[in-house]
Amino acid sequence: MTDEHFMQQALGEARKALDKGEVPIGAVVVQNGLIIGRGHNQVEMLTDCTAHAEMIALTAAFNYMGAKYLPDATLYVTLEPCVMCAGALYWSKIGRIVYAAADEKNGYRRVTGDKTPFHPKTKVESGIRGEESLQLVKAFFAARRK
Amino acid sequence: MTDEHFMQQALGEARKALDKGEVPIGAVVVQNGLIIGRGHNQVEMLTDCTAHAEMIALTAAFNYMGAKYLPDATLYVTLEPCVMCAGALYWSKIGRIVYAAADEKNGYRRVTGDKTPFHPKTKVESGIRGEESLQLVKAFFAARRK
Numbered sequence: 001m002t003d004e005h006f007m008q009q010a011l012g013e014a015r016k017a018l019d020k021g022e023v024p025i026g027a028v029v030v031q032n033g034l035i036i037g038r039g040h041n042q043v044e045m046l047t048d049c050t051a052h053a054e055m056i057a058l059t060a061a062f063n064y065m066g067a068k069y070l071p072d073a074t075l076y077v078t079l080e081p082c083v084m085c086a087g088a089l090y091w092s093k094i095g096r097i098v099y100a101a102a103d104e105k106n107g108y109r110r111v112t113g114d115k116t117p118f119h120p121k122t123k124v125e126s127g128i129r130g131e132e133s134l135q136l137v138k139a140f141f142a143a144r145r146k
Numbered sequence: 147m148t149d150e151h152f153m154q155q156a157l158g159e160a161r162k163a164l165d166k167g168e169v170p171i172g173a174v175v176v177q178n179g180l181i182i183g184r185g186h187n188q189v190e191m192l193t194d195c196t197a198h199a200e201m202i203a204l205t206a207a208f209n210y211m212g213a214k215y216l217p218d219a220t221l222y223v224t225l226e227p228c229v230m231c232a233g234a235l236y237w238s239k240i241g242r243i244v245y246a247a248a249d250e251k252n253g254y255r256r257v258t259g260d261k262t263p264f265h266p267k268t269k270v271e272s273g274i275r276g277e278e279s280l281q282l283v284k285a286f287f288a289a290r291r292k
Contacts, residue, residue, distance in 0.1 A: 044214075108233075
């Protein structure tokens with residue numbers, strides 16, 4: 001299974017959010033080729049601004065594994081994590097983070113700058129299917145402005 | 147009701163965590179003199195490293211208020227919030243944050259430095275019952291080393 005495949009799965013989660021009127025962001029957590037957690041943004045449905053795709057996918061993965069650290073897992077998410085989600089990923093000691101598109105407004109780098117907020121062993125990559133992710137977000141906000 | 151009173155309530159939450167073998171950190175969210183959310187660290191019980199006192203107290207407050215922002219509320223927490231909790235507090239647009247003791251190791255300032263991670267309107271104070279909070283944390287780690 002490739003990064004492309006799992007990012008498609010994360011984009012599928014983002015589309016579920018879009019269908020429910022939520023900002024379309026999705027995430028999956030993968031270990032040994034298996035999806036061990038999924039999540040999409042549920043801020044509106046839960047009336048809880050902490051219900052981000054990454055938080056939900058991480059909690060699902062902790063539950064599935066019965067573990068509170070995920071050093072051998074990869075998180076795929078359609079948009080650069082915010083500061084909160086970056087902090088959660090730090091605690092998780094996750095092995096790898098792959099995000100599709102940068103988020104200039106709310107991405108963690110806006111606050112943390114050159115300092116990585118993640119565990120020293122966590123690898124970070126970006127750019128896979130970034131355009132597709134941004135199109136979803138743009139479609140959402142264009143529809144809201146109508 | 148004073149800040150002292152509500153920090154005592156947060157310390158009471160921290161003691162609940164201690165009794166359960168969790169790192170003793172507690173939080174309450176207050177609006178108009180009423181506690182609208184409570185939480186204590188449940189990382190071990192839930193096997194979820196995102197189950198911090200502040201996250202649980204915030205989600206409880208969102209549920210109680212049926213609102214996803216808390217501009218008129220104050221969060222009292224016994225230790226300086228970590229990056230994750232600081233990010234959650236940013237999203238909540240909470241009016242005021244009061245923490246008892248600084249956390250040199252995992253507090254948000256370690257990563258954010260001089261940049262505030264909070265909403266521009268959020269006020270931050272610290273130092274109320276800080277010594278009491280640190281004593282709880284020290285007692286926990288001393289017991290673990292035995």
